[in-house]
């Protein structure tokens with residue numbers, strides 16, 4: 327039977343539950359209300375935590391093969407519903423259907439790949455009279471708090487990381503994009519014992535309730551740096567384990583030896599993907615002065631052709647930004663173009679439209695200190711900047727509180743490597759950007775986060791380390 331996308335419930339202990347009060351998200355392409363979703367109360371959270379703690383007792387002792395089997399079956403059901411989920415994702419997030427489909431497919435790929443990794447048990451010493459082992463044991467109950475830009479794949483990374491390592495998980499989607507997250511939990515009901523995978527939708531009070539709750543052992547949080555600080559402060563009261571995947575302001579450094587024809591479409595697509603609302607993609611583009619003018623002209627021509635509109639239209643590349651708050655933030659940033667005497671070589675104004683549409687905007691060589699360079703726009707607004715000296719561009723790329731990603735583009739791999747080795751970011755690339763894999767750890771430096779997700783390292787962060795000492799004769 328097809329997944330029903332007309333009604334939405336919490337998932338607690340493998341039951342669909344409702345709440346006395348409900349709310350709804352908004353379709354950002356036309357500002358029409360999406361269906362009602364629960365507003366979870368403290369009581370709903372108590373019930374979910376109680377079910378999760380009970381489930382943890384047996385799930386944590388279920389062997390890896392069984393957990394892997396359940397996750398693979400779950401991935402299959404998500405895959406079987408990928409078209410429905412992609413349509414729902416476009417309706418709640420706004421991204422074009424092609425990008426929504428890619429996200430759902432990535433989520434399935436994440437699930438299937440994470441379970442191919444094996445947590446090591448390491449023998450640290452093995453002598454005639456003593457053995458010392460180091461191994462990983464699950465933490466308990468994980469609260470997974472997810473933002474609105476990639477609500478499916480980011481949720482899936484947390485769900486699978488947690489349950490594969492033997493934890494129970496409570497997913498909290500963003501109030502802006504609660505729909506797919508609730509359906510991911512609904513699909514999980516057929517594959518996991520009650521209490522292992524649950525989801526609660528709520529308003530702004532639910533996140534803080536989770537970070538404070540004594541029955542939750544870890545918060546896996548993805549969102550803004552400002553909220554990350556609040557989450558960390560709150561988690562300190564119960565000494566919860568914590569992973570923070572936060573904001574970014576990634577620099578891409580373009581050297582003078584690149585093939586413009588090949589590089590411009592890639593950089594342009596990366597910078598404007600998901601209407602610029604990707605945590606870790608090109609947000610400051612440093613172009614070598616020798617090729618600056620030609621690069622700018624070709625980039626403007628290429629980006630100027632991106633079709634913008636409702637994500638359900640087949641040819642669209644630029645959808646709306648996701649919500650009213652983000653739309654207004656972007657408009658405020660756009661106003662600084664005129665106020666700071668900057669030049670928009672593309673876009674720069676926001677026409678009236680039925681949705682939250684911001685036309686792609688490129689700002690020509692603004693001063694390094696301008697807001698448009700210093701702040702993460704999280705909208706289709708890209709500053710391009712000129713450079714000539716290698717040490718100087720490295721210093722400018724690193725002159726940010728953020729350190730999520732950074733890239734260098736050059737045909738000379740030695741030169742690119744020399745530059746990339748000096749960039750302060752958790753993910754650095756040569757001749758690409760935002761290339762991520764479920765088997766590779768992902769995390770930010772500086773104010774872009776604490777800890778990692780994905781890869782073996784990410785899995786260990788859903789665990790405690792345990793050291794076992796065995797004296798061979800008493």
Ligand code: NAD
Nearest residue numbers: 472473474499500533534549550553556571572573574605
């Ligand atoms: P946000 O911080 O406003 O919200 C993220 C989540 O936290 C939501 O589910 C929200 O309801 C919840 N939340 C809000 N206040 C909370 C509190 N006090 N305690 C607990 N939870 C709370 O972020 P957003 O606007 O949804 O997402 C955009 C931001 O996320 C951008 O800065 C982007 O760079 C960042 N992001 C980072 C990554 C990464 O992997 N590093 C990935 C995607 C997005």
